[in-house]
Amino acid sequence: MSYNPSEIEAKWQKIWEEEQAFEPSDSLTQKKKYILSMFPFPSGRLHMGHVRNYAIGDAFARYYRKQGFNVLHPIGWDAFGMPAENAAIKHGRHPKEWTYSNIDYMRKELGTLGLSFSKTREFATCDELYTKWEQEFIIRMFKEGLLYRESTTVNWCESCHTVLANEQVEEGCCWRCDNEVQLKEMPGYYLDIIKYADELLEDLKLLEGKWPSQVITMQSNWIGRSQGLEFEFELSDESKAKLGGKFEKYTVFTTRPDTIYGVTYSALAAEHPISKYLVEHGLLEDEVAQKVTHIANMTERERAQADKEGYPLGISVIHPLTGEEIPVWTANFVLGSYGGGAVMAVPAHDERDFEFASKYHLPIKRVIEGGDTLPYTGTGNLIDSSRFSCVDSSEAKIAIINEFEERGIGKGTTNYKLRNWGVSRQRYWGAPIPFVHCPSCGLVPEKIENLPVALPEDVEITGEGNPLENHPTWKYCACPKCGADAVRETDTLDTFVQSSWYQFRYATNPKKWNDVGIDKEDANYWLGVDQYIGGIEHAILHLLYARFFTKALRDLGYHDIDEPFTNLLTQGMVLMNGAKMSKSKGNTVDPDALVEKYGADTARLFILFAAPPQKELEWNDSAVEGAFRFIKKLYDRKAKVAGDTLPGIDQSGLSKASKLARVKVYEALQKSSDVYEKTFAFNTLIAACMEALNALDKQESAEVWTEGMYIMLNLLEPIIPHAATELSEALFKRENLGAILEVKEEVFVQDTVLYVVMIGGKKRTEIEVDPGASQDDILSAAKEAGAKWLEGMTVVKEIVVPNKLVNLAVKPA
RNA sequence: GCGGAUGUGGUGAAAUUGGUAUACACGCCAGACUUAGGAUCUGGUGCUUUACGGCGUGGAGGUUCGAGUCCUCUCAUCCGCACCA
Numbered sequence: 001m002s003y004n005p006s007e008i009e010a011k012w013q014k015i016w017e018e019e020q021a022f023e024p025s026d027s028l029t030q031k032k033k034y035i036l037s038m039f040p041f042p043s044g045r046l047h048m049g050h051v052r053n054y055a056i057g058d059a060f061a062r063y064y065r066k067q068g069f070n071v072l073h074p075i076g077w078d079a080f081g082m083p084a085e086n087a088a089i090k091h092g093r094h095p096k097e098w099t100y101s102n103i104d105y106m107r108k109e110l111g112t113l114g115l116s117f118s119k120t121r122e123f124a125t126c127d128e129l130y131t132k133w134e135q136e137f138i139i140r141m142f143k144e145g146l147l148y149r150e151s152t153t154v155n156w157c158e159s160c161h162t163v164l165a166n167e168q169v170e171e172g173c174c175w176r177c178d179n180e181v182q183l184k185e186m187p188g189y190y191l192d193i194i195k196y197a198d199e200l201l202e203d204l205k206l207l208e209g210k211w212p213s214q215v216i217t218m219q220s221n222w223i224g225r226s227q228g229l230e231f232e233f234e235l236s237d238e239s240k241a242k243l244g245g246k247f248e249k250y251t252v253f254t255t256r257p258d259t260i261y262g263v264t265y266s267a268l269a270a271e272h273p274i275s276k277y278l279v280e281h282g283l284l285e286d287e288v289a290q291k292v293t294h295i296a297n298m299t300e301r302e303r304a305q306a307d308k309e310g311y312p313l314g315i316s317v318i319h320p321l322t323g324e325e326i327p328v329w330t331a332n333f334v335l336g337s338y339g340g341g342a343v344m345a346v347p348a349h350d351e352r353d354f355e356f357a358s359k360y361h362l363p364i365k366r367v368i369e370g371g372d373t374l375p376y377t378g379t380g381n382l383i384d385s386s387r388f389s390c391v392d393s394s395e396a397k398i399a400i401i402n403e404f405e406e407r408g409i410g411k412g413t414t415n416y417k418l419r420n421w422g423v424s425r426q427r428y429w430g431a432p433i434p435f436v437h438c439p440s441c442g443l444v445p446e447k448i449e450n451l452p453v454a455l456p457e458d459v460e461i462t463g464e465g466n467p468l469e470n471h472p473t474w475k476y477c478a479c480p481k482c483g484a485d486a487v488r489e490t491d492t493l494d495t496f497v498q499s500s501w502y503q504f505r506y507a508t509n510p511k512k513w514n515d516v517g518i519d520k521e522d523a524n525y526w527l528g529v530d531q532y533i534g535g536i537e538h539a540i541l542h543l544l545y546a547r548f549f550t551k552a553l554r555d556l557g558y559h560d561i562d563e564p565f566t567n568l569l570t571q572g573m574v575l576m577n578g579a580k581m582s583k584s585k586g587n588t589v590d591p592d593a594l595v596e597k598y599g600a601d602t603a604r605l606f607i608l609f610a611a612p613p614q615k616e617l618e619w620n621d622s623a624v625e626g627a628f629r630f631i632k633k634l635y636d637r638k639a640k641v642a643g644d645t646l647p648g649i650d651q652s653g654l655s656k657a658s659k660l661a662r663v664k665v666y667e668a669l670q671k672s673s674d675v676y677e678k679t680f681a682f683n684t685l686i687a688a689c690m691e692a693l694n695a696l697d698k699q700e701s702a703e704v705w706t707e708g709m710y711i712m713l714n715l716l717e718p719i720i721p722h723a724a725t726e727l728s729e730a731l732f733k734r735e736n737l738g739a740i741l742e743v744k745e746e747v748f749v750q751d752t753v754l755y756v757v758m759i760g761g762k763k764r765t766e767i768e769v770d771p772g773a774s775q776d777d778i779l780s781a782a783k784e785a786g787a788k789w790l791e792g793m794t795v796v797k798e799i800v801v802p803n804k805l806v807n808l809a810v811k812p813a
Numbered sequence: 814g815c816g817g818a819u820g821u822g823g824u825g826a827a828a829u830u831g832g833u834a835u836a837c838a839c840g841c842c843a844g845a846c847u848u849a850g851g852a853u854c855u856g857g858u859g860c861u862u863u864a865c866g867g868c869g870u871g872g873a874g875g876u877u878c879g880a881g882u883c884c885u886c887u888c889a890u891c892c893g894c895a896c897c898a
Binding site: 252256304351416540796 | 816817818819824825826827828829832833836837838839840853877878879892893894895896897898
């Protein structure tokens with residue numbers, strides 16, 4: 001029978017389904033592996049990136065199952081989000097209907113790939129049962145003070161009609177639609193991720209060597225911890241009067257307290273309350289007021305690209321140590337959202353302050369020794385710094401912070417670039433934030449027994465405004481506390497909230513899904529995820545949120561896990577003609593068509609063979625043919641096998657070619673554990689199997705063939721499961737698949753050893769010597785073989801690398 | 814600007830601790846079988862040279878008996894951060 005993928009793939013997919021072959025055991029005492037590929041958004045169709053993601057994950061899952069582990073390998077759907085609403089606007093389909101029908105279609109597509117998923121643990125994050133538990137977490141977090149509602153300046157995407165978290169703004173644009181993000185003042189719900197900033201940063205150490213270092217660095221930079229001094233500038237009496245007594249002082253933060261004697265001005269953000277007050281009360285010249293307002297309305301991105309610009313505000317502050325009066329400016333380079341929106345400016349030792357001072361001819365005072373020119377941002381001994389003069393920067397930092405603390409006018413503090421996670425979205429297709437606004441009780445969480453707060457289905461989705469806000473009845477309810485007429489919150493949760501805890505939901509035995517969100521015992525057994533696989537694009541967003549959520553839920557008592565993802569593999573993109581596959585470029589390959597033409601095994605083999613998983617993968621149709629040919633060839637060699645068990649082979653009777661074939665087979669076997677546990681270089685494991693097959697082809701021994709196929713099918717089953725299982729069933733009754741195979745070291749013992757002979761560092765010839773040969777024997781054989789190149793030369797050094805080579809260093813005689 | 818990664822045949826890529834550079838595959842060339850081949854099989858395939866040989870892992874140095882691998886400098890590409898005081 002020739003290789004017929006569609007037939008055997010359907011056959012085995014059906015058998016696996018019937019056997020429930022991939023359900024993990026309920027026993028929580030066995031050794032376990034939790035293998036997780038990031039779940040997909042149900043966009044409608046699978047793309048090659050998905051196929052790659054799941055082919056990699058499936059190889060791990062099948063490998064560890066074979067090694068006797070209890071394996072959890074689940075799949076589900078990241079089902080809330082904008083595209084469902086966009087489809088509603090465009091095609092008039094209800095987001096729910098659109099989402100669930102997409103899921104049905106994509107589930108079938110995944111099915112044809114023969115992936116070894118647990119079926120009983122599948123869910124969609126838009127399932128009301130999932131929402132129910134998520135809302136419970138949110139309420140618990142609110143009660144713990146981890147979730148709060150406040151009105152601040154937010155990132156607003158006009159095209160998505162929603163607020164975005166800081167992490168979802170890429171180069172000033174919306175991560176989804178690339179529209180320029182605007183700043184807008186509005187209320188929203190925030191998760192206090194900064195409370196966990198230190199732990200999120202410190203625990204990155206636990207992930208070293210297990211996560212790509214690039215991801216660790218990115219997270220660390222994103223958190224952006226910096227230590228320094230926070231103190232208050234007191235306004236001069238005149239300035240206080242000018243500000244109508246509304247302001248006494250304001251706070252600034254510096255990482256360079258050692259430069260404090262070099263302060264020559266202070267700068268406020270355009271949106272700082274004092275700047276605003278001055279504008280609003282007509283205390284600035286009209287022209288200046290306009291400019292300040294203009295800056296306040298610019299996005300952070302626009303400001304970053306603009307030249308330094310600022311205006312004197314006509315007020316001054318008192319230097320806390322010298323008592324000098326210092327002018328206050330507003331400046332476009334001061335961020336409103338960091339360090340209180342105000343800075344002390346030390347132009348001699350800060351590049352930005354220097355540039356600004358130069359432009360506006362503000363004084364520049366050097367207080368640190370070092371560097372030829374100003375600004376000098378390095379460290380050194382202090383000068384002109386009162387009693388701290390002559391002290392070194394690092395000491396001075398501590399001493400000056402102490403001084404502020406003793407006098408009660410400032411303190412050492414830590415700041416983070418990380419902002420709290422804004423989770424409000426003004427959209428319909430998300431999990432409702434389970435709160436009620438009561439005229440007398442204020443913000444009240446829904447009663448736990450009333451969860452989930454489910455979405456109304458009868459909505460009109462136009463793209464204009466928030467459909468929940470516009471729904472005629474849904475938002476009117478009774479206050480859960482006092483029973484009075486109240487209004488439901490119409491914001492929904494960021495979809496990244498759902499993907500922050502799904503790893504715990506899979507781990508929870510589905511029998512308990514109605515009763516708990518996360519089962520502690522199950523979670524503690526299965527987590528952390530032993531191998532997590534997904535795209536690098538989630539390096540910050542999802543991976544940071546999920547780490548935070550894990551720690552927050554731990555502290556709420558849901559489990560005892562510190563880090564959700566023990567090992568992370570970030571897969572490269574799938575490219576075609578050097579560019580990312582996309583519909584707009586017309587360079588996509590449809591997984592369905594590929595599977596139909598060649599079968600799932602070929603698709604999987606090609607994807608794992610063409611490049612190591614971390615790298616980008618360039619699609620190549622003829623290389624796909626090559627993968628198909630390999631499986632066909634393997635299939636064809638079925639006839640060479642004699643016997644249905646692993647034969648014991650007497651090495652001495654074998655031909656040289658047969659011996660070499662055994663070496664190749666066992667080399668492949670040896671490689672496999674390294675690949676799955678260390679390098680992830682599936683491409684080299686597949687190449688080793690191809691070499692083994694090529695070597696088997698060059699010899700005739702039936703028992704070597706039998707042994708070779710027995711082992712190779714075991715190695716290939718995680719990669720091409722249908723063909724490998726079909727052959728294994730026919731040849732070995734599948735006995736070779738479950739077995740842990742051992743490397744037979746005696747295979748590697750050769751009758752003769754090949755030495756490369758190098759003379760003067762160049763490879764000249766080869767010799768074969770007896771394995772027991774002495775160093776002298778080897779050297780004299782090498783000299784004999786290399787006599788031609790030794791003529792007229794004196795050997796000055798002799799190197800013998802055992803079992804490898806001889807190098808004779810020479811010089812002219 | 815700062816930080817990180819990567820540079821190996823025509824292409825995708827291999828190469829334990831420094832030890833035969835280019836495994837495996839694609840492509841290409843030649844041949845076989847065929848009515849035919851875009852099927853299959855066999856052989857060849859880094860560059861250069863008639864040959865002996867020489868040269869070859871982005872470039873230039875260095876360490877070493879020996880460097881794709883280690884060190885210094887440099888170029889290119891990609892990615893991340895980008896006024897965070």
